[in-house]
Amino acid sequence: MNIALLGYGKMGKAIEQIALKRGHNIVIKADVGTTYNITDADVAIDFSIPSVAFSNISKCLNNGVPVISGTTGWLEDYDNAVALCNEKKGAFISASNFSLGVNIFFELNKNLAKMMSNLAQYKVRLEEIHHTQKLDAPSGTAITLANGIIKNHSSFDKWVLDSKEDNAVPIVAKRIENVPGTHTVKYESDIDFIEMKHHAHNREGFALGAVIAAEWIIGKTGVFTMNDVLNIG
Numbered sequence: 343m344n345i346a347l348l349g350y351g352k353m354g355k356a357i358e359q360i361a362l363k364r365g366h367n368i369v370i371k372a373d374v375g376t377t378y379n380i381t382d383a384d385v386a387i388d389f390s391i392p393s394v395a396f397s398n399i400s401k402c403l404n405n406g407v408p409v410i411s412g413t414t415g416w417l418e419d420y421d422n423a424v425a426l427c428n429e430k431k432g433a434f435i436s437a438s439n440f441s442l443g444v445n446i447f448f449e450l451n452k453n454l455a456k457m458m459s460n461l462a463q464y465k466v467r468l469e470e471i472h473h474t475q476k477l478d479a480p481s482g483t484a485i486t487l488a489n490g491i492i493k494n495h496s497s498f499d500k501w502v503l504d505s506k507e508d509n510a511v512p513i514v515a516k517r518i519e520n521v522p523g524t525h526t527v528k529y530e531s532d533i534d535f536i537e538m539k540h541h542a543h544n545r546e547g548f549a550l551g552a553v554i555a556a557e558w559i560i561g562k563t564g565v566f567t568m569n570d571v572l573n574i575g
């Protein structure tokens with residue numbers, strides 16, 4: 343498979359290592375100012391920055407190249423990307439987190455929220471910790487976790503960052519040098535607490551999941567999620 347990497351930073355480089363080990367070719371490594379012909383690739387993997395993600399994805403869909411998007415912080419344009427993919431009969435997957443472990447964690451989170459829905463004595467709190475270069479807060483993964491709670495728990499209809507509001511899932515975002523990604527969901531009562539945590543030791547899980555998604559999407563048409571790729575949920 344000939345892969346275009348759109349964004350050649352920490353994740354682009356981690357994906358390159360995994361893709362080469364799995365027998366793929368990297369035909370485009372695009373970073374700031376790179377000129378390239380996207381149709382040289384069978385599939386594109388975008389891990390860039392929030393302000394350019396939608397434009398990179400649009401370029402792929404407008405040229406018939408399936409696209410896997412891992413960039414976070416551009417959710418306001420997600421519905422436009424879905425509409426463009428459907429209009430062009432393209433193929434597109436966006437995920438806030440491509441690791442198998444986090445996708446299992448997403449399902450556990452939804453189930454726990456259902457169980458907690460009528461137990462008012464338990465107060466929920468989300469925490470995410472990432473490295474200090476991260477541009478967006480809260481993390482995309484924390485937003486996905488919050489949305490999983492909002493859809494499955496009767497007390498919430500929104501999330502809020504670093505504060506407290508009625509009907510809002512509170513998210514705390516911390517930035518600590520070199521942390522690849524740690525997410526905690528905690529329900530606390532006066533008597534006890536239940537805590538679920540996912541901690542990434544490194545970026546390998548994110549990169550492997552993105553390459554597996556790229557292998558899976560070839561030959562397909564539509565907008566998919568990691569649940570489709572991993573056959574979970």
Ligand SMILES: NC(=O)c1ccc[n+]([C@@H]2O[C@H](COP(=O)([O-])OP(=O)(O)OC[C@H]3O[C@@H](n4cnc5c(N)ncnc54)[C@H](O)[C@@H]3O)[C@@H](O)[C@H]2O)c1
Nearest residue numbers: 349350351352353373389390394412413414438439440548
């Ligand atoms: N979905 C996931 O599993 C997952 C995992 C890790 C990171 N991420 C997200 O992926 C993104 C990238 O993360 P990172 O750690 O590699 O960041 P990074 O800062 O190391 O890399 C981003 C790269 O994009 C480049 N870039 C800027 N403008 C560009 C343009 N117009 N075209 C192409 N490249 C451009 C930057 O120069 C940089 O090299 C972030 O949004 C992050 O939140 C998602």
Ligand SMILES: O=C(O)C1=N[C@H](C(=O)O)CCC1
Nearest residue numbers: 414438476481482483522523
């Ligand atoms: O390093 C990052 O940036 C990460 N971003 C994703 C997010 O925002 O959830 C996934 C974890 C790593």
